[in-house]
Amino acid sequence: MIVFMSESAADADLLRVSHKARTLGLTPREVTDGSRRAVIVTGEGAAVDPEEFARLPGVASCDAAPRACLLAAREAREKPTVVTVRGASIGAGPCALIAGPCAVESADQLQRTAERVARAGIRFFRGGAFKPRSSPYSFQGLREEGLRLLENVRRQFDLRIVTEARDERTLPAVLEAADIVQIGARNMQNFSLLEAVGDARRPVLLKRGGGATLTELFLAAEYILARGNPQVILCERGIRTFESSTRNTLDLSAVPVARRHTHLPIVVDPSHAAGVAWAVPALARAAVASGADGVMIEVHPDPSHALSDGPQALAFDAFDALAAELRDLSAWMASRRPIW
Amino acid sequence: MIVFMSESAADADLLRVSHKARTLGLTPREVTDGSRRAVIVTGEGAAVDPEEFARLPGVASCDAAPRACLLAAREAREKPTVVTVRGASIGAGPCALIAGPCAVESADQLQRTAERVARAGIRFFRGGAFKPRSSPYSFQGLREEGLRLLENVRRQFDLRIVTEARDERTLPAVLEAADIVQIGARNMQNFSLLEAVGDARRPVLLKRGGGATLTELFLAAEYILARGNPQVILCERGIRTFESSTRNTLDLSAVPVARRHTHLPIVVDPSHAAGVAWAVPALARAAVASGADGVMIEVHPDPSHALSDGPQALAFDAFDALAAELRDLSAWMASRRPIW
Amino acid sequence: MIVFMSESAADADLLRVSHKARTLGLTPREVTDGSRRAVIVTGEGAAVDPEEFARLPGVASCDAAPRACLLAAREAREKPTVVTVRGASIGAGPCALIAGPCAVESADQLQRTAERVARAGIRFFRGGAFKPRSSPYSFQGLREEGLRLLENVRRQFDLRIVTEARDERTLPAVLEAADIVQIGARNMQNFSLLEAVGDARRPVLLKRGGGATLTELFLAAEYILARGNPQVILCERGIRTFESSTRNTLDLSAVPVARRHTHLPIVVDPSHAAGVAWAVPALARAAVASGADGVMIEVHPDPSHALSDGPQALAFDAFDALAAELRDLSAWMASRRPIW
Amino acid sequence: MIVFMSESAADADLLRVSHKARTLGLTPREVTDGSRRAVIVTGEGAAVDPEEFARLPGVASCDAAPRACLLAAREAREKPTVVTVRGASIGAGPCALIAGPCAVESADQLQRTAERVARAGIRFFRGGAFKPRSSPYSFQGLREEGLRLLENVRRQFDLRIVTEARDERTLPAVLEAADIVQIGARNMQNFSLLEAVGDARRPVLLKRGGGATLTELFLAAEYILARGNPQVILCERGIRTFESSTRNTLDLSAVPVARRHTHLPIVVDPSHAAGVAWAVPALARAAVASGADGVMIEVHPDPSHALSDGPQALAFDAFDALAAELRDLSAWMASRRPIW
Structure with missing residues (x-):
């Protein structure tokens, strides 16, 4: 699951998302997707309802089954990887x-x-x-x-x-x-x-x-x-x-x-x-x-x-x-x- | 590698093939492919020359890189697997x-x-x-x-x-x-x-x-x-x-x-x-x-x-x-x- | 090209579309796509601007390069073809x-x-x-x-x-x-x-x-x-x-x-x-x-x-x-x- | 069908093959496939028995259903086509x-x-x-x-x-x-x-x-x-x-x-x-x-x-x-x- 933060999200909002993930036994990782900030949540097993994250403050949207790559995407880095x-x-x-x-x-x-x-x-x-x-x-x-x-x-x-x-x-x-x-x-x-x-x-x-x-x-x-x-x-x-x-x-x-x-x-x-x-x-x-x-x-x-x-x-x-x-x-x- | 035995091969010939395999650090397994007997040699790493087996008594031929299945082949069993x-x-x-x-x-x-x-x-x-x-x-x-x-x-x-x-x-x-x-x-x-x-x-x-x-x-x-x-x-x-x-x-x-x-x-x-x-x-x-x-x-x-x-x-x-x-x-x- | 008529289109509107097509050297064919009426225009060569049809009275829309079938579509007939x-x-x-x-x-x-x-x-x-x-x-x-x-x-x-x-x-x-x-x-x-x-x-x-x-x-x-x-x-x-x-x-x-x-x-x-x-x-x-x-x-x-x-x-x-x-x-x- | 001539075939043998083809309502075309001579027989319909050609003098073999190209094959010309x-x-x-x-x-x-x-x-x-x-x-x-x-x-x-x-x-x-x-x-x-x-x-x-x-x-x-x-x-x-x-x-x-x-x-x-x-x-x-x-x-x-x-x-x-x-x-x- 990827939790996209809104532009106005505060650092505390990000922390809250990560903390929530850990509470559920999941592993959060904060990333920057171009200008957007997001938290990647990789699962240790629980079938988490994206809604639980979507309603947290500072969260713009949740994508529970993204088909496109995020970290590998061209937009994720300014320069090509060497x-x-x-x-x-x-x-x-x-x-x-x-x-x-x-x-x-x-x-x-x-x-x-x-x-x-x-x-x-x-x-x-x-x-x-x-x-x-x-x-x-x-x-x-x-x-x-x-x-x-x-x-x-x-x-x-x-x-x-x-x-x-x-x-x-x-x-x-x-x-x-x-x-x-x-x-x-x-x-x-x-x-x-x-x-x-x-x-x-x-x-x-x-x-x-x-x-x-x-x-x-x-x-x-x-x-x-x-x-x-x-x-x-x-x-x-x-x-x-x-x-x-x-x-x-x-x-x-x-x-x-x-x-x-x-x-x-x-x-x-x-x-x-x-x-x-x-x-x-x-x-x-x-x-x-x-x-x-x-x-x-x-x-x-x-x-x-x-x-x-x-x-x-x-x-x-x-x-x-x-x-x-x-x-x-x-x-x-x-x-x-x-x-x- | 598969070592096919000739029809006239004695049990001792089979033992010799298996022993040779073990000597080279390989794992032999005797199988019957329909009427033919063979020794399957699966490798623990050595690049073995098939010739070393081919010249042993009772050996008909060696196939070092078979493309077809042997144990799964229809001929390998009289009846279908249940x-x-x-x-x-x-x-x-x-x-x-x-x-x-x-x-x-x-x-x-x-x-x-x-x-x-x-x-x-x-x-x-x-x-x-x-x-x-x-x-x-x-x-x-x-x-x-x-x-x-x-x-x-x-x-x-x-x-x-x-x-x-x-x-x-x-x-x-x-x-x-x-x-x-x-x-x-x-x-x-x-x-x-x-x-x-x-x-x-x-x-x-x-x-x-x-x-x-x-x-x-x-x-x-x-x-x-x-x-x-x-x-x-x-x-x-x-x-x-x-x-x-x-x-x-x-x-x-x-x-x-x-x-x-x-x-x-x-x-x-x-x-x-x-x-x-x-x-x-x-x-x-x-x-x-x-x-x-x-x-x-x-x-x-x-x-x-x-x-x-x-x-x-x-x-x-x-x-x-x-x-x-x-x-x-x-x-x-x-x-x-x-x-x- | 397919010219789809609006629900309220009059018969005269359909005639006008067909006439326009013939004027341009094209072949019109009136069809009923389920409840919708349409005129199929098959070309004898001219690169016609769909806009010329779209602005005629009674026309809902024009599709110049449809990728789906129309007459073969399930909706085009009440019963299967025998x-x-x-x-x-x-x-x-x-x-x-x-x-x-x-x-x-x-x-x-x-x-x-x-x-x-x-x-x-x-x-x-x-x-x-x-x-x-x-x-x-x-x-x-x-x-x-x-x-x-x-x-x-x-x-x-x-x-x-x-x-x-x-x-x-x-x-x-x-x-x-x-x-x-x-x-x-x-x-x-x-x-x-x-x-x-x-x-x-x-x-x-x-x-x-x-x-x-x-x-x-x-x-x-x-x-x-x-x-x-x-x-x-x-x-x-x-x-x-x-x-x-x-x-x-x-x-x-x-x-x-x-x-x-x-x-x-x-x-x-x-x-x-x-x-x-x-x-x-x-x-x-x-x-x-x-x-x-x-x-x-x-x-x-x-x-x-x-x-x-x-x-x-x-x-x-x-x-x-x-x-x-x-x-x-x-x-x-x-x-x-x-x-x- | 392709009729390949033997190396020792005489010109008369080639003529005989072509004539035979015409008799059967087929179209013969003599070609040279590298060093070999052959007659390509393209059909106007008859289901001809290759044996009828194979037994003519000077014929090496007949291929009634070749899967490879012949005239397009690299061997058919000394130089690439320009x-x-x-x-x-x-x-x-x-x-x-x-x-x-x-x-x-x-x-x-x-x-x-x-x-x-x-x-x-x-x-x-x-x-x-x-x-x-x-x-x-x-x-x-x-x-x-x-x-x-x-x-x-x-x-x-x-x-x-x-x-x-x-x-x-x-x-x-x-x-x-x-x-x-x-x-x-x-x-x-x-x-x-x-x-x-x-x-x-x-x-x-x-x-x-x-x-x-x-x-x-x-x-x-x-x-x-x-x-x-x-x-x-x-x-x-x-x-x-x-x-x-x-x-x-x-x-x-x-x-x-x-x-x-x-x-x-x-x-x-x-x-x-x-x-x-x-x-x-x-x-x-x-x-x-x-x-x-x-x-x-x-x-x-x-x-x-x-x-x-x-x-x-x-x-x-x-x-x-x-x-x-x-x-x-x-x-x-x-x-x-x-x-x-």
Whole structure:
């Protein structure tokens, strides 16, 4: 529930709303939605009658089931959100590149890939230690061992690590290796996990579910923001459609839509969208030109032997060529300051 | 990974495969896939080379990344799976009815609804205590208090309770009230939660995700089966399409497809699919006639004031009429033994 | 454009609107939308300013780009539309069966199939002489020869023929053999063809396009009705979705949605929706139970050698069994007078 | 049907196949599919047994229902197809721009828009005289008068006109004004119209249907090519998905997929895909960067008063800025010769 205060509301009115919420076993959080002040009330269970709040002094209105995002909304902040990790930023201007293998498979595979990514001047490195897979019989990731390998390449090549959290239970371990915690597409509406990373105060890369609307993506981000973690990066990675020549259909409209409706940075993952390496360069360039704040590319020393998603990974040479191309295009974009 | 044994494999060969798996820190489980014997190896992390197993004596082949289900496959059992709770069954013949409100909202609402459902001769009662909602500001359910209320109506009206588990953390509490644990559509690929209910040895109603294929639904069931819990009920509740006159598009083909490919019972939820009460009777009848093993209907004493999904809930009188209609149609179906 | 008259409008006001339209080179048609009177103005090209009509006496309002249907709307008629051909009706009560092969292939194939369909007591016979096919190299139908074969079985077995018109040019030939002209899914928005069958005064079976919303289907029907042909039957035959275990996804919600929004009868084609014969019986029963006014089934003497869509055709024995089942279920439905 | 000849087939063998086809009332066309020779047999109706051809001397195999394209396939030509109209090309290198209003509305509107488009250095001008609209009550275009207005701006500003053909009947009139005939999305599988433009020997811009796969788009192109018209331009304009923040979902993967599977140029229409002007610049840039051979933009002197699709049209100033941006980006792309 959101309790919107009237313009003339006094500070005491806000306090009274918060106190009322606590009395009912709820958690209040005061926020400023542009010029309006409001109290977000998140529930620990009670089915509260909005009327109980609506009649308090200084309250303008109550919205018990808002469908739009509030903290993620563009109006909620004067400037776009920028996520910065040890001097490297996403959302600050030129399109950031994130690269790495789908999954951490071995020390050698990770070492070689990280070395190549770093050499290409890329500062964000992706790689999954916990891999949610459709089949229980598929490779599920190296788990804790994978995290240790990621920590190694982080130190060795000064890379910022993006790696996925699969559940609340293993989140603390993931947080040791992750500079940015990824929430995978299948977990986009795993609200308990969203709340947990909301409490974790670490940047979160939130992937859009293959069957989720953009409004639902923004509301999923809202779950994280509502717990007090403002560092959310949205990620478009393709949606489910009837077209079968690619694995998913990359919905690049997500970039202008996110720009219009939220202040959060948005990253595009053409590798998972396409599902085939030969379509990645065209879609990666398109993502940069659309104005995305980042592009995430899968690269593997030997794609044909990858333990997951090999068909969509670029081999080293193709990756080098694409990285150079994307850097140039990002520079062109940054210099043009394109219209929206 | 699945290790298929040759027809001539000796028991010692099977033991050797299992031992090898344990040596590598993996969990083996011997299964019989129709006439074939196999060892399912689920991973605790190591990226194992299938070749290591393929060369063991008695091994026919190894499949490291199977896309089809194995334990859920029709061939895996001679007879269809029947889930029975205190004498009431799903999958045994006549279509079972499951009814109740979307969410537990209050003692009075639950009491009145349960009384009505029981009076209609229905033995399975649904109601969510933990409600995953798209917005963090929407009513999230009465949680533990909701579970207690469900336990009350279970005792009072001898109802079998179907209620949703939102995460691993609150699963133990849910298991106290739930005769059948529901995994919601958004959690269909929350694999950690699937593994947890797989360990729980309680019947599971697994809802298809709005963006998930039937193959993915069967593989999600496989996660539960692979942990040793055979009591899985599939549930079709509508998929995401471009059509907007209903909330989702009910995919009734799920019934014949599930019948053809798995031995698991399948239940249809026309309420969530339609999203509007006026379309529920037509779709509920269609579900029964399609041969579904169960139909799940939402009913509420006062739909216009429901705290979640009111537009799709039937009021009491409409519900009574529909329940009678569905019972008659089920009887017709059971007497006809329809062709497939 | 639709010009809505005020309640107090005089007949002279209506005449003035129609005259104005003719002056501008447009075609007016007076209609009664429930209690309201209106003039439908269909354009021969001019970009007319609605203001020119809005300021005429007796005019309540003008809608230059209505998104909803008017003549097809439920409010436009007191009773549902019934289409009757030589004593056999669609929309009058019990669910009508329409059966036959996908395409007319030979005299023998047609003869044998028609004989079997007639023997099953079915009065509507389908079969395509002009087949729109995705590939130019696929069998396109026997064309005029196919029409002659259809005329033969019509005479011989007293069947009402449903056959497809592919274009305006061959429509006159099709009209000689067709009791009901089918507009195929790919031509649902071929507006010139819709206008031509609107002028033809023959019942039309209008199939929903695989990528078309129900609103668009109703508006396509409106094109036919607006030309003065009231005998339109809607047909749901599956939509395009991400699910691939069936060819299309049958959207049975179309039945209650059509019932709620239009007075036109609606028929369901489970064969094209499923694309596989083994799913047809379950979906056909579901269609009857949903309250559809008709079900259209494909049957072939030798499905594995059919020249088009063989996998979805039923062989004779399976067809006989299903026809009997559907007839019984229709009788059950008709006796129950089911709720909506 | 396609009859593939063996490598050792003599010219006489080819003649024999063609003769056989004519004997059966069919139309043969000899083609070279890369190194293989083949005879395409398109049907005038007979259901021919492929075996009759397969047993002729020199015949390697017959494919009676090919699902893939043949003449449109990349292997069918050594070089990509380039469509050139009075010195202006699509497919020859830098991305071509096509701009204009959705519909021709008046002499003044067309004059002002054409003047602005020409001044921006753009050589292709779009504008519909025949507008297929979902509702029969919406503005259907100025028809013949609209064509005359297009002829005027063609002369005055030396523009190449792209305008839509709605049906076979009005095609001859359209051909007088059209340098490139557009087949709209709803007519993509209007095969009679495809055959008519295939006979017309004028370049064709073939728009992908909102519910059509890319394979179906390529096969629709094949209908045109099989009639002897090689000048086909594909056009991606968004597909139907569950996402509702844009009108359609632009599927930019169409560009790399078309590049991989066909030799035909591909143009992107971000205006119809987005349905909202504010998303057009981002998607237009993305289209250029993806490697599209052309981008088609809607522009209108007064979008808020446009008679069709106003919300997606750019006003003049925004259009000028975007055109400049796209020209620069095209130059960057042309200079980079990007990887695929």
